[in-house]
Amino acid sequence: MDAVDVHSHFFPDEFVRLIRSHGAPAGASVDRRDGVEWLTLPGHPPVPLTPQFTTVASRRARLQELGIAAQALSLSPPMVHWAPAELGVQLARAFNDGILEIQASFPDQFVGLATLPLQDIDAALREMDRAVDLGMRGIYVATAVGGRYLDAPQFAPLWEAAASRSTPVFIHPQNHIGREVMDRWHLFNTVGFPVETAVLATRLIFSGTLDRHPSLRIVLAHGGGVLPVLAGRLDHAYRQRAEVRDAIAAPPSTYIKRFYFDTVTHHDLALRLLLDLVGPQQIVLGTDTPYDMADPEPLARIRRLGLAPPAAAALLGESARKLLHWEVTHATREG
Ligand SMILES: [Zn+2]
Numbered sequence: 001m002d003a004v005d006v007h008s009h010f011f012p013d014e015f016v017r018l019i020r021s022h023g024a025p026a027g028a029s030v031d032r033r034d035g036v037e038w039l040t041l042p043g044h045p046p047v048p049l050t051p052q053f054t055t056v057a058s059r060r061a062r063l064q065e066l067g068i069a070a071q072a073l074s075l076s077p078p079m080v081h082w083a084p085a086e087l088g089v090q091l092a093r094a095f096n097d098g099i100l101e102i103q104a105s106f107p108d109q110f111v112g113l114a115t116l117p118l119q120d121i122d123a124a125l126r127e128m129d130r131a132v133d134l135g136m137r138g139i140y141v142a143t144a145v146g147g148r149y150l151d152a153p154q155f156a157p158l159w160e161a162a163a164s165r166s167t168p169v170f171i172h173p174q175n176h177i178g179r180e181v182m183d184r185w186h187l188f189n190t191v192g193f194p195v196e197t198a199v200l201a202t203r204l205i206f207s208g209t210l211d212r213h214p215s216l217r218i219v220l221a222h223g224g225g226v227l228p229v230l231a232g233r234l235d236h237a238y239r240q241r242a243e244v245r246d247a248i249a250a251p252p253s254t255y256i257k258r259f260y261f262d263t264v265t266h267h268d269l270a271l272r273l274l275l276d277l278v279g280p281q282q283i284v285l286g287t288d289t290p291y292d293m294a295d296p297e298p299l300a301r302i303r304r305l306g307l308a309p310p311a312a313a314a315l316l317g318e319s320a321r322k323l324l325h326w327e328v329t330h331a332t333r334e335g
Helices: 013-022 056-066 085-105 121-133 153-165 187-206 227-240 242-247 252-256 268-278 298-303 309-323 330-334
Strands: 029-033 036-040 070-073 110-115 138-142 169-172 218-220 260-262
Touching (some): 013 085, 085 121, 110 121, 121 153, 138 153, 187 227, 227 242, 227 268, 268 298
Parallel strands (some): 070 110, 138 169
Antiparallel strands (some): 029 036
């Protein structure tokens, strides 16, 4: 079985070193408490830098436990958008270069999704070109940067570049709206993240971004958040409201089916709904490794869907490999 995980998080040494040496003025730090190093970035709870987050050997062992052959590595919220632009550029390069080294060492097991300093769009486009030219397989963006969702005109060149380069875009939520009411009980993550993803996805639909770039390939984290369950409501609004019809040429659900969705739903029925809504070709395996919110049984959940073998193969790995331009090599087949 060739399972490919598109949703995981990793902190290369270079990135952590740069936070340690240059993060403090911007409110970022790495400090040791109770025998564990903690990474603290503005606007996000501290993350324990366990070997799962920082060492390839530990990650490879975990993949073996999970039965997953290969994985795309990404940064995490809050990305590098909290930093002054110059530091953001340095951090993005440090992350991307660190991941490229891993990709070069284990080309059958890991590929990287590039982080971009989107607080400076010109620098972000330069870093995208550099990282993709060096072999990174996609870009990895938050839902909003500096309070602006990525459908804002200032980000138009990003979508243009991704479409023209055939570079997939992975959207990971970063809680922006309603922060003031999601400050307890991990709500920023459990409620904020799924809403945030749906906000950007619908804004990309209604802003015409998907119409302008029919070849864009976008993956939504966490099964698209609450987007799938909103499909009927959005279509109803399309039938009832002139301003919705004026914005786009077809019902919103038509556009929803163009997104890819990962499997990180934590609920068999939620994944079943997604499957019925968009079909197995638009769903790709995700784990969210190694956060505590990762799916502890990603493959078992897929097996319980009872898919026919071709659909299961697409969902487990084939669609992800096509998205990432990642051929199956002999070594991977044997492994
Ligand atoms: Zn994640």
